[in-house]
Amino acid sequence: MAGYLVRRLLETLLLLLVMSFLIYGLIGLMPGDPIDLMVSADPNLTAADALRLKALQGLDVPLPERYWRWLVATLSGDLGYSRLYARPVLEVLGPRLLNTLLLMGTSLALALVIAVPAGILAALDPRGPVDNTINLLAFAGFSMPSFWLGLLLIILFSVQLGWLPAGGSASIGESGLLDRLRYLILPVLTLTLLTAGTFIRFVRAAMLEALREDFIRTARVKGLSTTAVVIRHALPHTALAMITITALHVGSLFSGALVVETIFAYLGMGKLIYDAILGNDYNLALVALLLATLVTLLANLLADLAYGWLDPRIDYGG
């Protein structure tokens, strides 16, 4: 187990390192580099000045060397400054990451609260009317363009009914918890509805499989009621599947959060990454992207470990 953990941790680190090099290289290919931006902002700069600035900032050295310098600086804790926010990258990132984790965590929890009962109900009535209805709703959920669902909710709750704000994080001059919550409702609702569809299909499939197992048949033959069979025997059996999809879903949850945050102007990591890329804020984009990758990879690692903890039959081979 310990050996397995070490190996997986090393693999995760290696993948993160590879990703950091790739993303670093890609960021360098963005339209316009920092010197271009300085030149366009200051008409007094000559071509010679630009070259000197380039050398001064270390932008004239080849890519691998530049990457190495960035890596050494990053590992020693210097993540650089954000161009857009004129503050250290870490200071900008912290609150944004918390906001995104709040959005993702709440949506994930709500999606599970919807999906577990719905998936079970569907599995108890395979191909029946209940199953067909739930199934169609699930299909609608994962066929929905995320940004369109957001726009529809804005049209309904903000434009037509005027109940909720169309975007932002808090009203001006308000700092109460209740006010914050009002701004959370629509983003969370959007992300929840998008996630629940996929989850329902997974719960349904896992449940159908569990209900086919011999020990379930035994429990039924012994005279246990359907409710008891489902709750006491089948449900724990589906826990493994649930953990896997939840973990595998963190990546796509991030993708969903990016869209939702952009639409609702919610100040999270996703919107930050989008703004940083479009706003030529390379330091910020690079670190934010890597942080998103790290969170996703860690979620997968945790799922693997939970797997072994829940199912002692799994042998990690050392």
Added chain:
Amino acid sequence: MAAEGLPIGRRRRFWRRFASHRLAMWAGWLLAALVLAGLAGPPLGRAFGLDGEAVNLFGRLAPASLAHPLGTDELGRDLLLRLLEGGRISLAVGLAGALLTALIGTAIGLAAGYAGGRVDALLMRLTDAIIALPLLPLLIVLAAVDLTKLGLPAALVEGGLASVWRIVLLVALFGWTTVARLVRAAVLSQKERDYVRAARALGAGPWRIAVHHVLPNVASPVIVATTLSIGNIMLTESVLSFLGLGIQPPLPSWGNMLTNAQELIWQAPHLAVWPGALIFLTVIAFNLLGDGLQDALDPRGDTRLQ
């Protein structure tokens, strides 16, 4: 379509099962209608002297009328014609992307299955890694990259249909994992079968074995996976286009038609409704079609008759 190449009895059973999946049948008809409308609409419009590109600043955001059945957009262009043109592009991206995805996935799956050992382990690790990554942020970076900095000629990467090809390549770059896994599993399960060994002993090369023995065995799941991927690819295209990084205006796509709709949501909410509704309907139709194909092609038998 998928039924071709099956023996007569199985082909009939395929159609019976597929027809019994009523939603999938409806989805198939809807898609046929959408494809037909996308193909026939713009030329028909031109024949009647209507142009989806015609800007009319005096007729901005007009409500539905006889001349403009769905009204006009923020530049006074006819919304229905724009929707048809946009649909053509969105559907083309979905189909081309899914096809390329299936091709790449098959190639990688065959390579991993046949090579085995380290190559296999490396390719499968790569598959795991791609599945685990937060894709949209990475796609945004890739879509924003300035390809002329890589030394590609500007004529190739700018203007015209360049943004369409770019999206197709981008989605295929990350989309191949499902098909690769299916094909690899089929190679592994067939490789050591007696008849395949016999074929090999008779001098059949790996290429012949792949085409005659492995691929027919994996055709059904690959067709299902590819159908299901069309919807996903269309969703990815629409999100990227919505964010301004996919299909570039003036070329319309259902996704980029929604970009301006958000700013105009208070004045003209109807602009936000139509393109999104069409994306939603098309994607759900492809997903239901895939589901129907899965049921009809599943060799484990009629699930609905049990």
